[in-house]
Each structure stands twice: as C-alpha cells, then as structure tokens.
Amino acid sequence: MPDAGQKGPHVHDPLGVRRRRRRAVIWLLGLLAAAVATVVVAVGLGAAYVTPGTVAQILGHHLLGLPEAGPESGWKATEEAIVWKVRLPRVLLGALVGAGLAVTGMALQAMVRNMLADPYLLGINSGASSGAAAAILFGAGTGLGAYALPGSAFLGALAASFLVFALARSGGRVTSLRLLLSGVAVGYLLYGLTSFLIFASGSAEGARSVMFWLLGSLGLAQWDGLLAVVAVAVIATITLLTMSGRGLDALAIGDETAHTLGVSPDRFRTLLLVVVALTVGVVVSAAGSIGFVGLVVPHLARRAVGSAHAVAVPAAALMGAILLVWADVLARVLLQPQEIPIGIVTALLGAPFLIVLIRRFSARDV
Numbered sequence: 206m207p208d209a210g211q212k213g214p215h216v217h218d219p220l221g222v223r224r225r226r227r228r229a230v231i232w233l234l235g236l237l238a239a240a241v242a243t244v245v246v247a248v249g250l251g252a253a254y255v256t257p258g259t260v261a262q263i264l265g266h267h268l269l270g271l272p273e274a275g276p277e278s279g280w281k282a283t284e285e286a287i288v289w290k291v292r293l294p295r296v297l298l299g300a301l302v303g304a305g306l307a308v309t310g311m312a313l314q315a316m317v318r319n320m321l322a323d324p325y326l327l328g329i330n331s332g333a334s335s336g337a338a339a340a341i342l343f344g345a346g347t348g349l350g351a352y353a354l355p356g357s358a359f360l361g362a363l364a365a366s367f368l369v370f371a372l373a374r375s376g377g378r379v380t381s382l383r384l385l386l387s388g389v390a391v392g393y394l395l396y397g398l399t400s401f402l403i404f405a406s407g408s409a410e411g412a413r414s415v416m417f418w419l420l421g422s423l424g425l426a427q428w429d430g431l432l433a434v435v436a437v438a439v440i441a442t443i444t445l446l447t448m449s450g451r452g453l454d455a456l457a458i459g460d461e462t463a464h465t466l467g468v469s470p471d472r473f474r475t476l477l478l479v480v481v482a483l484t485v486g487v488v489v490s491a492a493g494s495i496g497f498v499g500l501v502v503p504h505l506a507r508r509a510v511g512s513a514h515a516v517a518v519p520a521a522a523l524m525g526a527i528l529l530v531w532a533d534v535l536a537r538v539l540l541q542p543q544e545i546p547i548g549i550v551t552a553l554l555g556a557p558f559l560i561v562l563i564r565r566f567s568a569r570d571v
Contacts, residue, residue, distance in 0.1 A: 229516040232509045236523035244300065247530050248292045252541055255284050263288045298426040299533045299547075300526035301438045302492045303502075307525025308442050308518055309481045310499025311506065315457040315514065316477050317384045321562060323499035324485045326385065328369055328392030329362050330496065332482075333489035335395045335402070336361020338415050340490075342406040355433055359486030365391055366478045421493035421548030423533050434491050441484040445518050453514040495548050497555025498525055504562070528554075 245264070249255035259280050265271040267289055273280075310323040317327075324330050339345035340357035349356040372387035399419070403412045445453065452473050455463040460470040488495075506521035529547070532554065536545040 225511060229510040229520075233516065233519060233523070236520060236527070240300065240523050240526050243527050243530050244293075244296055247296045247299075247534050248288055250534050251287075251292065251537055253283075253287055255280075255288055259284060260288055264293070294428050294431060295423045295426040295533070296530055298431060298434060298491060299423050299530045301431070301434045302423070302488050302495065303498055303525035303527070303529025304522040305434075305438045305441060305484045305488045305525075306495065306498040306529070307502035307506070307521040308445055309484050311503040311514070311518060311521045312445055312453065312477050312481055313499070314503055315453045316474055318457060318459070319385060320504065321385065321500065321559075322388075323497070323503075324362075324481065325494070325496035325499065326392070327388030328365050328390075328395060329388075329481065329485050330489060330494045331392040331395035331399070332365020332368075333358040333362035333486045334419055334494045335399045336364075336486070337490050338399045338402050338419075341415055341418075342402055342408065342411050352433070355487045355490040358490035359483055361395075362486040362489070363479065363482035365395060366482045370474070370478070417546060418493040419548075420546030421495040421551070422536075422544070422546055423492055424544060426491075430491060433487055437484055437487040441480055442518065442522050444480050446515065453518075454512075457512070457514075493546075493548065495529070495551055497551045497559070498529055501555050501558045502528060504558075 245257050245260050248264075249257055249260045262271075262273075263280055263285055266273055306324065313322045313324065313327060314320055316322075336345070336357040336359070337354055339361075340354045344353075346353035346357040346360075369384065369387045369391050372391065373384040399415075403415055406412065452463070452468050455466045455468050456470060456473060463470045463473070502521050502525045503517070506517045506524055509524075510516045510520045529551070532550045533547050536547045536550050539545055
C-alpha cells in the first residue's frame with residue numbers, strides 16, 4: 206500500500222515544488238554568505254591574529270578600491286602584508302580546491318550510481334599524484350613550460366580514469382562494484398609507482414617535498430598560481446551545471462533512462478571523465494592529494510537541497526569550499542608553529558563519515 210505522503214505520478218504538487226525551490230534558494234544564499242564570512246574570518250586566523258574588521262577593511266581597499274581608514278582605526282603594514290600577500294591566496298586556493306573536489310565527487314557518484322565514489326577512492330587522485338611526482342622529480346612535461354606540473358597531473362589523472370573504466374568494462378557491463386574495485390586496484394598500483402619514483406630519484410630533498418605534497422598542503426599558494434585553478438574550477442562547475450539539466454540526473458537513475466532522454470551514456474561518461482581528470486589534475490598539482498572531500502560533501506549537499514544536480518552542484522561547491530578552508534585553518538593552528546598536512550585533517554574528518562555510510566549501505570545490502 207503506498208505511503209499516505211506519496212503522490213501519484215500524474216498528481217501535480219505546485220506547493221511542494223515551490224517549497225523545495227524556496228528551500229534550495231535559502232540554502233544557496235546561506236552557503237554563499239557563509240563562504241564569504243569563512244574567507245574573512247579564516248584570513249585573520251594564524252600565528253599573528255588579525256581581526257575580521259581589519260581583514261574586511263584591507264580586502265575592501267584592495268578589491269573594491271575603498272579608501273584606507275584613518276590613522277587610529279587603520280591597519281598596520283604588517284597586517285596588510287599578512288592578509289593580502291600570505292593568507293588570502295592560501296584561503297582562496299583552499300576554497301577553489303574544496304569546490305573542485307566536491308563537484309567532481311558529485312559527478313562521479315552520479316556517473317557510476319554509487320554513493321561511495323570519489324576521485325580518491327577511484328584512483329584518479331593517485332594518477333594525478335604519479336604524473337605530478339614525475340614532473341617534480343624527473344622534469345616530466347618540461348615542454349609545457351610553466352604548466353608542466355598541472356599538465357603532467359592532468360595526463361596522469363586522465364590515464365588513471367580511462368584505465369579504471371577499461372578494467373571495469375573488461376568483464377562486460379560496467380557495474381558500481383566492479384568500478385570501485387578497479388579504482389582501488391589502480392589506486393594502489395599508482396601509489397606504488399609514485400613511491401618507486403620517489404626512491405628512484407635519489408634526491409632526499411625531492412623525496413621529502415613530494416611526500417609532504419602527497420599528503421596535501423596549501424602552504425605554497427601564491428597569486429600567480431591561482432589563475433589556472435580559478436579557470437578550471439569555474440569551467441568544471443559551469444560544465445557540470447550545463448549538463449545537470451538532463452545528463453547527470455538521467456545518468457544517476459540509469460542508462461535506460463538516459464537513452465530515453467536522448468543522452469548517450471558512453472559519450473557522456475567520456476566527457477565527464479575528461480572534466481573530472483582536468484579538475485583533479487589541476488587541484489592535485491596545486492594542493493597535493495586530498496581525500497574525502499569529494500566523498501563527504503555531495504552527501505551533505507543532497508541532504509540540504511535535494512538530489513537535483515541543478516541545485517546540488519552549486520551547493521556542493523560552496524560546502525566544499527567552506528569545509529576545506531576550515532580544514533586548512535585547523536592544519537595551521539593546531540600544532541603551531543608546525544603545520545599539519547591538510548590531507549591528514551580531511552582524513553580524520555572524513556573517515557568516520559565513510560564508516561557511517563558503509564554501515565548504512567551494508568544494512569540495505571547495497
């Protein structure tokens with residue numbers, strides 16, 4: 206007997222639709238305000254504390270051309286240097302990386318119809334790490350000039366993505382379980398390859414640099430390096446939003462539904478793989494390998510605004526930005542003056558969430 210709260214397929218529910226849209230708009234506006242507040246507060250936190258009011262004045266002066274405050278209420282030159290040259294690039298990089306990982310995680314979960322999928326578990330992060338390690342230790346991709354590191358990371362992520370899908374399809378039809386197992390296998394293989402590259406390089410300094418970078422860090426953020434990350438994060442989000450009207454929603458339901466709506470699942474997955482590989486490659490080259498953001502945030506976004514990707518993708522981007530900025534704040538302040546790799550913080554936050562998901566899915570025999 207159907208639930209009393211359920212409605213038939215031909216019953217219109219304009220009030221319910223309007224309520225869901227209103228809730229989604231409220232969530233998106235709230236997340237946008239929270240993201241702005243997070244940037245202002247996070248920029249001021251660290252060994253040298255700067256008040257949010259002072260941070261807002263400095264940002265208004267540089268970004269909006271607002272005049273500097275008077276001598277009594279103005280800021281010091283050291284505070285301006287800390288806010289504008291040191292911390293703001295780092296916080297913005299964290300926000301962009303978090304947004305990029307969150308939207309790619311949501312795309313992968315829709316693509317493979319498995320809520321445990323993310324770039325880290327599917328081995329895409331490992332592919333980007335191997336490519337980036339080869340660029341750092343052996344100068345791979347030198348022909349790309351200044352884009353050698355992100356280019357090598359992108360190629361590594363793209364190769365890992367197609368290798369995972371090739372292994373998953375070798376047994377016939379692609380299933381979520383086969384895809385996850387292929388991703389785990391490829392991830393371990395590429396992690397071993399990265400470790401081999403570290404030992405084969407014979408450079409102790411290079412090995413230490415790569416090992417810390419593999420755990421994730423925003424410490425090298427600079428204004429010059431933000432442009433590529435900004436461009437890729439914006440392109441990925443806009444692309445996924447453009448495709449969310451039919452493609453992502455249809456693919457999340459099943460290939461048959463996608464065919465019915467005129468979407469080619471294989472072609473669509475190939476396009477998604479390229480977008481995901483490009484985003485993960487640039488993110489890993491800028492901040493290292495960071496796990497669990499692409500797994501945790503999509504679930505939180507769906508619970509907040511629903512499963513329709515037209516609203517879930519921007520919600521995930523904002524949530525991912527907020528989460529990673531605060532994870533970086535913890536990495537900076539917990540053991541001052543020593544800095545914890547941000548990948549350790551996200552793992553400590555995300556692993557319990559993964560355990561809860563596994564227990565829930567086990568109870569449903571998924």
